[in-house]
Amino acid sequence: MAKLRQAPLVSTGILVSPLEGTVAPAKLMRRLAHPPPGQHGGGLYSTVHNLLDPPAWSWTSLQFSDSTAVGNAMKRARSPDTSPPAGDADGTAHQPKISRKIRACQACQHRKVKCDLENGQERCSRCTRLDIKCVVNKSLQTLLDGENEWKSKMEAQVEALQTAMADVQRVLNVPNGSAANMTAGTAGSRHSSVSKAQPPPQPQPLYGPSPVAIVNAPMASLFEATKLRNIRSDPWAHHGQRPLLKSSEPDFIAQGRVSLRDAEYLFDTFRSTLNAYLWGGIALVHETLDAARASSSILTSAILAVTSLHTQDEGRAFDICYPVFLELVSQAVFDRYHTLDDVRGLCIGAFWLSDLSWKLSGLAVRIATELNLHQFCAKSLRDGSRYGDEARLWYFLYVCDHHFSIAYGRPPVISENPTITCHEHFLQRPDATQADFRLHSQVGIFIILSRVFHAFGPDRSRMIGNDEFEALRRFDADMGFWRDRWKDKLQPNKYVSQYPAKGVFLHYHFARLLLFSICLRGLRPSGVYAMSPERRQFVNKAITSATAALDLTLNDPDMRASIIGVPLYLLTTMAYACLFLMKCQAQWKSANLSISYEEVVPLIEGAIAVLNATRPCVRHVAHYLGSGLSSMLEKFKEHHNLDRPNPEERDQSASAQQVWSQGEMWPDWNVWMFGNGDLSQQTLSQDNYGLTFLDALNSQMPG
Template identity: 45%
Template sequence: MRSMATCSIAPADHGQKIDTMCKAIGQLQQTVDRLLQQNNLSSDDARREASPIGNSPASAASNQVHTQRSLDFTRMAMTRDNSPEPPHQSEPTHTSVVVTEPMGSLYELTRLRNLRSNQSKLARRTGELEAGNDFISRGLLDNAEAEELFDYFLKTLNQYLWIGLEELHPTLDSVRKSSSLLTATIMTVTALHRPTSVATFDNCYTEFLASVSSSMFDRYHSVDDVRGLCIAAFWLSDVSWKLCGHAIRIATELSIHQSFFRALDGDREHFLRARLWYMLYVCDHHFSIAYGRPPTISESVQIREHERFLQIPLAGPLDMRILSQVSLFQILTRVHERFAEQRLPHQPGHGLLSESSFPDLRHFNLEIDQWRIHWQVRQVHNAYIGAFPPMGNVLYSYFAKLQINAFAVRGINTNQGSLSTERKEFANIAVSAATSILTYILDEPDLRRCLVGTPLYVHTMIAFASVFLMKMGPRGRAMGVQLDMEFVWSLIARMVHLLQSSVTSDRHLLYYIAAGLDKMLTRLKETTTATASNDLHMSHDDQSSTNQASQLNEGPSYRADWQLYLPPIHDNALLDQNLINANHICEAFGSESAGGVYNLLANQFSHLDGMNF
């Protein structure tokens, strides 16, 4: 502005020359400003960095990274572009009328860079990664241990999900050059699953949280950043829901949700991006259905036409596995849209699933059976995790049957006596599914070996099945559903032992599931045994008042041994007093580290309010 003012008062005979100089200076200033803005520096910052006084090369580099990060998150980027954004490759280049989205029109008017899509800026700034400025190079994790963790990840955890990381990054060096967030994720989740890496997990987890926090307000992201967030969401229980939502937002900024159509043309990069979108869909629905929250990703063309993805020559067994999950959660989404909605308090049948809904319930059960038949035969054994892929389909069908049929006992009042024949049928299916979940895991070696490495959804459904059986057992006779409590106790005790022997550290969620189930099992034994003893004592008093001869003729009235563990059906007050309720679930699973399991159980059983669930 000062130079322009000088130009305005110049003599007339020099005016043209000075105008030319002013324009050149202005263009130079704009160019310098753009370069500084791209590096998130002001003119004052640039002058300070140009000064050689008082800074060693190492400290200068550290200060520069710190300054850039600080400015990234504290300065609103109200900077303008001087040239239009280049058209995306998928956009038509012929002369036609193009109607953009509202934000695109706003960008056309203002040219503000922070309104522009990141499509032409897919990669994070590479300066930090090329300089090796990650937590491994800073010495927070030994390079040899990092290589060991990465190798362990490729052969185990990478196989349980549908990541296919070996197709993208066969070496740790490749990951480190691509995304520091993905690097921190792999190190963190792997250390969580190794009993000798507890201290390493704590260090890596701190670095991981710092990377996620930085990414929240970072202007540039990569596809591997999304991949890292999604992987972490499947295993880190305390932040899973937040990570999933953050990953989906970044993925849509990078237009990953639109890669499906390019993938159908055989584009490998877009094929891998479309696979990642399927992975995000499954992750989103794992937690939305389990926690009773609305999903973020809708049923788009890519989801509805997922079978077409398998026709791409690049598709393989990995894609069969992930798309079987997509197909399953399409069904479960419809189930929860149909049955999980809360009714108004004064509506008829509040909380109770009406018998007019039973045809829909039966249809959903049939869909799960068809899903299992369709997808199980398409799964193949894996060199690292054995028969887990086909067995996993069977296990997930049990999960689905439990979730679907548990709606049939929602809102049931145990004081009303036996259920209708049809409702009793669905209740028995739910009990059978819960029992099958536990017995299948306990009896199959490949499932036992894979238990710790499986995603959070598997762990939470094990907890749900166990608690469901413990809560249904004392109520079973009152509703006409037979369940041997000795068998339930034995089954859950075996599961607790398996979890305790499989868990890798006290940071792992299974550690808290085992402890919580052990507490609830102890509580159930204490209450039912006390009730049975009281019932026997009352029966003994009654018999003492009868005739001695009558006692000799009729003999003692003893129940079968398994009945000793069941509360008397006629004593409703005592029954309600001793049932495991929400307070007991909170006591068992309400700790900070097991809060995710408690939230899941609280949501699932909140629908069964008439049964004190």
């Protein structure tokens, strides 16, 4: 044992530290005899146990004769081992062994007493008894092990969060750029020796804004910063089905508010008749009532309400279906989740429900823009194989919006842009149908009317100058080109016969009426001196167009049959033409226009007869228009009788006629035709609804 104090233990390639060589022989023997757990498989203790084997070794053989041998042994121990470790034979990385771990606190080490500090305890029993601070000076290897263990746990948690966020982003149509940045930042902070499998990259959602769109959309940038869900559009919109919560709720048919038998009858009627008037069925893509119910309650209720409007049952079905539709629309105003069929349902209601048309079309456009239909329309023009339904619905909305803006003298919501001006490129798609041709013919005429509106402005008190007549001629030429382009492209439909092609001529006449009636803006009957021959010619063209529109509607069998089925816009055409002819004949006699009382009265009487034929449909607007025009025609005839007074009343009537011709009665036109002329005083009763609707049209009429 004395020799152990003089020199460290050395074996071939193994060195016992000089510190351990100075330890008392008893303590060293105790450590060698009882190594820590896990150290029996090799290393220092295994070698020393071999040294203690009497047959092979003796303690005297461990003594070195000079210091040179000790130095050489130390150099061999410090030099890197170039031989491959035992674990490298199978390709695994070599893990260094930990020689010792500090388990005692600093106070116990200083007193050289046993420390009973266990893992998880803050203080040992001795430090607790003495009420002193218990500090453990951990070795560097222990600190690294703890850090690696913590990092491994955090990496696993981050990867789990990334996977969950990717699933959420895929459902909510959120771009995964932020998740990718987080992944990259986490990977950069990992230890170089730790290799983790990266999760597979999530595909970019098919729908939703791209990173380019986020740059151009401030609200999208706000979402990226705040992650607020309530500023995002509907994640279920493009899957054609309602959210699970709504799908699990019973709809109004399941609740018994409308019987299944009546609902199926109304749905089938819409598919076979009314749907054909919406350009061949663009508005309805479902074959069965069950499919429509599963997709959208708004669509289903709109179809039932519109069809019941045309049912000859004294309005009983309409009185049931209409409140259901109003209730669902009211809920949709503040609903976050919408589908494409919700938009279609709002459009269907707008095309036929006159008291809601403007509000429904505006709501439909707002929801559609939230669903980014305008962006998908642009994508469909670039890629002819995708986004067909979205593009069709956007053009459908464009026509719906302009039906109830141009006719009422209001600015349209959807403005002209490349997707609108280049709309005919959509017809080059391989899946384009005759319904698409009919729809895009409407887009073409409303592009022209929108340009007319923006060229001359909404101010009806501004007189059109003579220098603007050339613009009128250009627009007239554009309308003629549009008519010649589309009249032969639209083929007959099995449900509405020749209506598609004949509707081109009806739209052409009405468009010219709107165009040339602008020449009466800012004029009064007393100021006939301001009407130049050229202006008079344009006004006469407006009169000719109004007469042609009424002739076509009254004398063509296909057009007469469509009165009870066409959308509201074409009934507006009839009403506007009748009002314009009565107003020109009554107010502008001194202007020498090409119009006579004998021509106007038969046309209006024929229109009233056609509208009154719809009397069984007591809730249809055509029925109210017939009543309103009848009342106006009676007043028109009463005033005309002033031209043929009795001999004893000649002087009085001549004075009245002079006042009329000079236009002094002009401010009383609304009072004369519509009572007090105050729309707020009118109610939607059967007696005055027609006058209310006609008064709204008259308020937008120039002159």
